[in-house]
Amino acid sequence: MMIDLRQSRGQGVxxxxxxxxxxxxxxxxxxxxxxxxxxxxxxxxxxxxxCNETAGSAGSSGNRLVEQTFASxxxxxxxxxxxxxxxxxxxxxxxxxxxxxxxxGLLSNWRENSDVQRLNAAAGKHPVPVGTDFRDIVRTxxxxxxxxxxxxxxxxxxxxxxxxxxxxxxxxxxPEHSEVVxxxxxxxxxxxxxxxxxxxxxxxxxxxxxxxxxxxxxxxxDRARDILRKRxxxxxxxxxGGDMYAAGHHNDRPWRLGIQDPRGPADRIFAAMDVxxxxxxxxxxxxxxxxxxxxxxxxxxxPATGEPTQGCRSVTIMTDSATVADGLSTGVFILGPKAGMxxxxxxxxxxxxxxxxxxxxLVSKGLEGRLAxxxxxxxxx
Numbered sequence: 001m002m003i004d005l006r007q008s009r010g011q012g013v014x015x016x017x018x019x020x021x022x023x024x025x026x027x028x029x030x031x032x033x034x035x036x037x038x039x040x041x042x043x044x045x046x047x048x049x050x051c052n053e054t055a056g057s058a059g060s061s062g063n064r065l066v067e068q069t070f071a072s073x074x075x076x077x078x079x080x081x082x083x084x085x086x087x088x089x090x091x092x093x094x095x096x097x098x099x100x101x102x103x104x105g106l107l108s109n110w111r112e113n114s115d116v117q118r119l120n121a122a123a124g125k126h127p128v129p130v131g132t133d134f135r136d137i138v139r140t141x142x143x144x145x146x147x148x149x150x151x152x153x154x155x156x157x158x159x160x161x162x163x164x165x166x167x168x169x170x171x172x173x174x175p176e177h178s179e180v181v182x183x184x185x186x187x188x189x190x191x192x193x194x195x196x197x198x199x200x201x202x203x204x205x206x207x208x209x210x211x212x213x214x215x216x217x218x219x220x221x222d223r224a225r226d227i228l229r230k231r232x233x234x235x236x237x238x239x240x241g242g243d244m245y246a247a248g249h250h251n252d253r254p255w256r257l258g259i260q261d262p263r264g265p266a267d268r269i270f271a272a273m274d275v276x277x278x279x280x281x282x283x284x285x286x287x288x289x290x291x292x293x294x295x296x297x298x299x300x301x302x303p304a305t306g307e308p309t310q311g312c313r314s315v316t317i318m319t320d321s322a323t324v325a326d327g328l329s330t331g332v333f334i335l336g337p338k339a340g341m342x343x344x345x346x347x348x349x350x351x352x353x354x355x356x357x358x359x360x361x362l363v364s365k366g367l368e369g370r371l372a373x374x375x376x377x378x379x380x381x
């Protein structure tokens with residue numbers, strides 16, 4: 001989604017609803033500001049282009065904003081580079097999408113013969129060989145599980161299909177409690193064993209299911225970042241669902257991050273900040289959900305109960321590893337606002353913003369003075 005905004009130095013970005021959109025010819029400085037949305041996060045991308053110019057337009061330095069969008073792992077991947085080497089950027093983007101396809105083939109629950117599928121099929125029976133990518137992700141996942149007291153757990157996959165939140169199967173029904181209890185007994189990250197020397201993984205109990213959907217996209221973003229840096233790019237942005245990485249600048253300005261209002265219109269942000277050399281991940285209860293009898297049921301399940309957690313509306317994590325941020329945003333969301341923010345404050349190099357179920361906004365100390373709160377988030381069930 002792209003929306004023209006007016007930007008004023010020192011005042012942050014003022015979000016506007018559809019009724020407040022400013023037609024491009026009326027922008028006083030003729031700066032085209034594109035409001036680009038991913039899940040829970042927005043980036044504001046400005047260029048000194050005419051109104052009908054988008055990706056590939058040139059700035060005063062000779063750099064160009066090169067942007068391409070792909071479909072990968074069931075979501076949108078948007079790659080942006082601010083560079084003089086447009087052809088080189090396009091080649092780098094091709095390498096990234098090839099790498100994402102390779103990772104999906106290893107980490108998907110649905111790809112035949114993937115590491116994850118073979119592991120799940122052998123649960124309770126025998127170890128299976130797995131690649132370094134799988135072992136790297138699981139090592140980080142286990143660390144996040146330890147930090148969050150098991151609230152983040154990649155063995156939650158056993159709950160798949162029980163709760164129905166996706167467009168193709170959403171039916172607004174709450175599953176039988178007895179089946180929730182049966183399945184949740186099979187969730188325990190400690191029962192996923194990885195033997196680094198042998199290069200194998202093993203699920204101790206039959207019926208256990210690993211799903212890396214809560215951390216794998218962050219790992220892919222880290223790989224994309226590494227590819228762009230290896231090819232000599234310093235100013236770029238990667239957006240992949242709710243996971244993002246911003247490096248350097250564009251048009252001599254930092255990238256501008258906006259955090260979505262979890263109960264407002266899809267194009268409304270309530271906070272913004274300038275960012276560079278950081279990764280971000282947002283988990284929220286507003287993308288995949290249904291409301292029944294006045295209660296919101298959503299896809300972020302507490303491993304302890306097997307049911308949607310109720311303490312937060314959104315959590316945004318900022319750190320230097322997209323893999324860590326991806327898993328940690330989910331774990332903090334399930335921990336709840338008080339325990340979640342306490343964890344963020346304890347972890348070095350980690351910052352965060354939480355919108356609680358009571359519509360309170362909690363901001364970590366490292367973001368004080370950097371994050372501009374533009375409005376109070378909309379309050380609704």
